[in-house]
Amino acid sequence: MRDAQAKPTQAGPAENGRFDAVIVGAGFAGLCMLHRLRELGLSVRVFERGSGIGGTWFWNRYPGARCDVESMEYSYQFSEELQQEWNWSERFAAQQEILRYLEHVADRFDLRRDIQLDTRVSSAVFDESAGRWTIETDGGARASAKFCIMATGCLSSTSTPRFAGLDSFAGPTFHTGNWPHAPVDFSGKRVGVIGTGSSGVQSIPLIARQAAQLFVFQRTPTYTVPAHNHPLDPGVQERIKGDYAGLRRRAAQMPFGFDTRPGEKLALEATAEERRAEYEDRWARGGLPFISGFADLLYSKDANDTAAEFVRAKIREIVRDPRVAEMLSPRQVIACKRLCIDTGYYETFNRSNVTLIDVSAAPIEAITPRGLRTKNAEYELDCIVFATGFDAMTGALLGIDIRGRGGLSLARKWAEGPRTYLGLATAGFPNLFMITGPGSPSVLSNMVPSIEQHANWIARCIAYLREHELARIEPTALAEDAWVEHVNEVAGGTLFPSCNSWYLGANVPGKPRVFMPYLGFPAYVQKCDEVAAKGYEGFAATP
Ligand code: NA7
Numbered sequence: 001m002r003d004a005q006a007k008p009t010q011a012g013p014a015e016n017g018r019f020d021a022v023i024v025g026a027g028f029a030g031l032c033m034l035h036r037l038r039e040l041g042l043s044v045r046v047f048e049r050g051s052g053i054g055g056t057w058f059w060n061r062y063p064g065a066r067c068d069v070e071s072m073e074y075s076y077q078f079s080e081e082l083q084q085e086w087n088w089s090e091r092f093a094a095q096q097e098i099l100r101y102l103e104h105v106a107d108r109f110d111l112r113r114d115i116q117l118d119t120r121v122s123s124a125v126f127d128e129s130a131g132r133w134t135i136e137t138d139g140g141a142r143a144s145a146k147f148c149i150m151a152t153g154c155l156s157s158t159s160t161p162r163f164a165g166l167d168s169f170a171g172p173t174f175h176t177g178n179w180p181h182a183p184v185d186f187s188g189k190r191v192g193v194i195g196t197g198s199s200g201v202q203s204i205p206l207i208a209r210q211a212a213q214l215f216v217f218q219r220t221p222t223y224t225v226p227a228h229n230h231p232l233d234p235g236v237q238e239r240i241k242g243d244y245a246g247l248r249r250r251a252a253q254m255p256f257g258f259d260t261r262p263g264e265k266l267a268l269e270a271t272a273e274e275r276r277a278e279y280e281d282r283w284a285r286g287g288l289p290f291i292s293g294f295a296d297l298l299y300s301k302d303a304n305d306t307a308a309e310f311v312r313a314k315i316r317e318i319v320r321d322p323r324v325a326e327m328l329s330p331r332q333v334i335a336c337k338r339l340c341i342d343t344g345y346y347e348t349f350n351r352s353n354v355t356l357i358d359v360s361a362a363p364i365e366a367i368t369p370r371g372l373r374t375k376n377a378e379y380e381l382d383c384i385v386f387a388t389g390f391d392a393m394t395g396a397l398l399g400i401d402i403r404g405r406g407g408l409s410l411a412r413k414w415a416e417g418p419r420t421y422l423g424l425a426t427a428g429f430p431n432l433f434m435i436t437g438p439g440s441p442s443v444l445s446n447m448v449p450s451i452e453q454h455a456n457w458i459a460r461c462i463a464y465l466r467e468h469e470l471a472r473i474e475p476t477a478l479a480e481d482a483w484v485e486h487v488n489e490v491a492g493g494t495l496f497p498s499c500n501s502w503y504l505g506a507n508v509p510g511k512p513r514v515f516m517p518y519l520g521f522p523a524y525v526q527k528c529d530e531v532a533a534k535g536y537e538g539f540a541a542t543p
Pocket of ligand 1: 155161176194195196197198199200201217218219220338359364387388389390502507
């Protein structure tokens, strides 16, 4: 017999369900949005394609998967009780711990009863006469909602290059962004890892310790700074909790929305000795604040060169074989592609069982039944790990057939690149919101506070519509055009557009090259607040 007191652990199927809002995705964004909309008394259904909640932290279970923002800042702030009761065990939390945290949040706020797992949304279509969205899932079920909120994540649609013979490989293949739940044992195996972005940098040292032989196929060398991860001192944690609001307030004033201790001085005005001291200090402390040492590092190539050369010198110090050190030394602007943080990455190339292969000049030509073939050589492998990244920021959105007014498809509207107002909404798609969409700080900020800022803004906007008896809201084309131009202008003033990064869509063949994130968290939040305070300026709201 069913216990009458037992809480449902998961929502049942929503065939023909009518909701005030549907949220797509149950990661950090979906959970927090659900909580906010519940506070407004809305009926909500969350659809999640995974068999569990957690989004990014559900899928990315590869060895070494870890956040590059410090735990105390990579967490929700909507509940002081939650902030106070949760204890992080390490400076940088590992995937398992972040997933445990999200599970705890789902239970603590009784979120699961509105979340339907194992349900991939295939389409969302706006019905103009009804003023509602029809959301269809892969299983053919339909739901109808007044508001549709895409909490689909920025790095959730994996990208695997279409190598010839991809399916011919006889052994197992893995993608870091879709890692099996059961432990993978590389003992005694010849393993190939393709890709040296953050996922490669985190997994390579651990795979190297287990595998008989590891071949790392590198197209672009990576700048990575030591994480210096360590158990979090309970005293430090208590001190932060004593004034958590203070930490959050200070972080919100930082360009990336977390405490990077930005230096005010310009690298080009500092002496060589001052620069060296600053970089050494930041290298010793570890983490992403390395790139905030001087105010001009992301704006001036000459300034940037000083930090880049510092890291190259470190690589030469760490890596014993000068030829390998040279191969590992990046030449692009540092932090143009996302800066990585690591535990023993460069050191791993001193191991006798690790071989670095440069596939920039001699690319991978094919995956073969026994391994892979580059232009120069053939490698025999037992397993292949694709650490090849994501169709970032737009991949998950465009993976759903989204149609707005007049049947306009989002894919068609964004054929030349994403166009949004504030990364929150897009003209022609009434009552459709995106959490950390393109055109918002998103991946160039601490994701969790950015997600919360969006969830709060969307909830306030929906409350406003209700108070003013307005049925629909969408950006004006004018406001959207101006915002897209502004996002480009801000990026254009920096060094970010100077390399083939996923911020630009350059990692996916054929993807339009548009710089997608917005640089500058504090100015962005101010703009969003102003828009709301002015009665949703730049949006058209109708009864
Ligand atoms: P990234 O950062 O996009 O890294 C993908 C890596 O895969 C990168 O080194 C790519 O080289 C490489 N790659 C992609 N296609 C190929 C082909 N065809 N041949 C060889 N190498 C290839 O993804 P991650 O998962 O590591 O990290 C994503 C974000 O997650 C990260 O920035 C953090 O924010 C968390 P390339 O640089 O394109 O030459």
